[in-house]
Structure formats: C-alpha cells, structure tokens
Amino acid sequence: MPGDNDHMLLAAARSGDHRSFERLVRNHQARVFSLALRMLGNRADAEDVLQETFIALYKNLDRFQERSKLSTYLYRLAANFSLMKLRQAKAGGARIEPLDAGAEIASTLPTPLERAEAADLRKQLERSLMGLAAAERAVVVLRDVQGIDGREVARVLGISLPAMKSRLHRGREALRRMMLDRTDPEDSP
Amino acid sequence: MSTKHDRTGSHHCRRMAAVFSDYLDRDLREAICRKVDEHLKQCPDCRLYLDTLSRTITLYRGLGGIRVPKNVESRLFATIRLAAEKNKRKKRATR
Numbered sequence: 001m002p003g004d005n006d007h008m009l010l011a012a013a014r015s016g017d018h019r020s021f022e023r024l025v026r027n028h029q030a031r032v033f034s035l036a037l038r039m040l041g042n043r044a045d046a047e048d049v050l051q052e053t054f055i056a057l058y059k060n061l062d063r064f065q066e067r068s069k070l071s072t073y074l075y076r077l078a079a080n081f082s083l084m085k086l087r088q089a090k091a092g093g094a095r096i097e098p099l100d101a102g103a104e105i106a107s108t109l110p111t112p113l114e115r116a117e118a119a120d121l122r123k124q125l126e127r128s129l130m131g132l133a134a135a136e137r138a139v140v141v142l143r144d145v146q147g148i149d150g151r152e153v154a155r156v157l158g159i160s161l162p163a164m165k166s167r168l169h170r171g172r173e174a175l176r177r178m179m180l181d182r183t184d185p186e187d188s189p
Numbered sequence: 190m191s192t193k194h195d196r197t198g199s200h201h202c203r204r205m206a207a208v209f210s211d212y213l214d215r216d217l218r219e220a221i222c223r224k225v226d227e228h229l230k231q232c233p234d235c236r237l238y239l240d241t242l243s244r245t246i247t248l249y250r251g252l253g254g255i256r257v258p259k260n261v262e263s264r265l266f267a268t269i270r271l272a273a274e275k276n277k278r279k280k281r282a283t284r
Contacts, residue, residue: 125249
C-alpha cells in the first residue's frame, strides 16, 4: 500500500536518509504539481508551490505525526500555498491565465485526430476551471480531477463537509453551464 | 449537451437540482434518493439536466494528471538539497 510505503520512507527520511525523502517527493510530486497548476493556471507559480510544499514537508518531517495521510498533508500545504498566491496576485492586480495547452498532460490516445480533439477539449475544460472562483476551483480539482473522497477534500481545505458539498455543487453547476454555452451557444440564456 | 432546464425548471425541479451533485456521488440518504428517482421518472428536463451534469463531471474525472517536467523536477531536487545542506550546517553549529 502507498500509505505503508510512505510510512517507511518518512521514517528513513527522518533519520537522515536523503534518498528516501527524494523517493517520497517522486511519489507525490505529480499530484502536488497538478493541483497547483490547475489552481493557478501558471507554470512558474505552480513550480513555486511545488517547491514550497516539499520544503515545508522537509522542515516539518519531525513534526508531521502521520495522524493524516501524507497525501492529505501535502494537498493541504499545496492548496494553502496556491490560495495564498492567488490572493497575492489579486492584491497586485495580476491576471490569472488559463492553463496553456502545452502542459504535459498524460495522454495515451491512439490517433493524431483523436489526440488533437482531446487536446482541444482539455484546453476547454482547463479554461472553464479557471473561470471558477478559487474556493470552488480547489474543491472541484481535488474532488473531480484528482479523485479524492469528499471528506478528505473537506479535511484538506479545512472546511466542513456541508461547505465542501456546497462549493462542489456550485462549481460543478458553473462548469456545466460553461460547457453548455461553449457547445450550444444558441441555447444560452 | 443541451438543456432548457435552467429557464423552465419549476421550484420543485430547482430543489431537486440542488441535490443532484450528491445524487451522482451516491451521497444521499435513501429516502431522498428515492424522491429524486421518482421525480426523474416524471421530469425529462431534470433527466437532461442530470445527464449534462454527469457528463461534465465525467469529463473532469478524465482530465488526468500532469507530469512534472524534467527541468522543474531538477530544480525541485536542487532546492531540497540546498535546504538539506543548510539544515546539516545548522545542526553542526548547534552541537
């Protein structure tokens, strides 16, 4: 189980085994980076969050007591760093750009046409995500894109389960409307 | 994906729509779930609405992960090594 593996790697890393810490990073970095990139829509900021998250883990290795799963802890750090960046960007008047199509999204589609269509669709989906309010985006990314259980999402974001559900509902509904507006413009109110 | 539910839905439909997200997540009490099922049987607008909501969620579930580019990973490991060195020096200094 990955959790057991995390436990062993954490113990080794705490005793100073740097390679174990690097293995932990390798095991979790894609999830952290995906969350940050989808929250921020900007690769440079997502890279900052990736670094801040793992440096925070490194500095708190002794304090992290594994009462929650490591992935929950990392998601919480990454979500908080991302929200902080969004607040700073808003205060500074910066515009958040939608995730670019060049992002290295895992794809195993067989034909070039299907690949191109899928890339267009992904671009559209990522753009719509960036159209959500940050609080709703965080919930939708964690729950629907990353596939985390609802209770876990509430724990990651430090909100109640009803609040999580309410944000999820609003986010999904907004995305549904955006998808409809794009695929069927004459049907929009 | 097309639905006119947003404009024509009754108050009852809107109340139902408020729990569709939980309905799709199978996170509703059985009694409420039965009410939703009954309503869906009679309401084509809500069926269509639920279908578009479900398709949207499915699309997002299929988005997939994003690989960390090699250069980003290299910079991450370099930053961690720096932090580790700093930590070692700090420990040595406090001995």
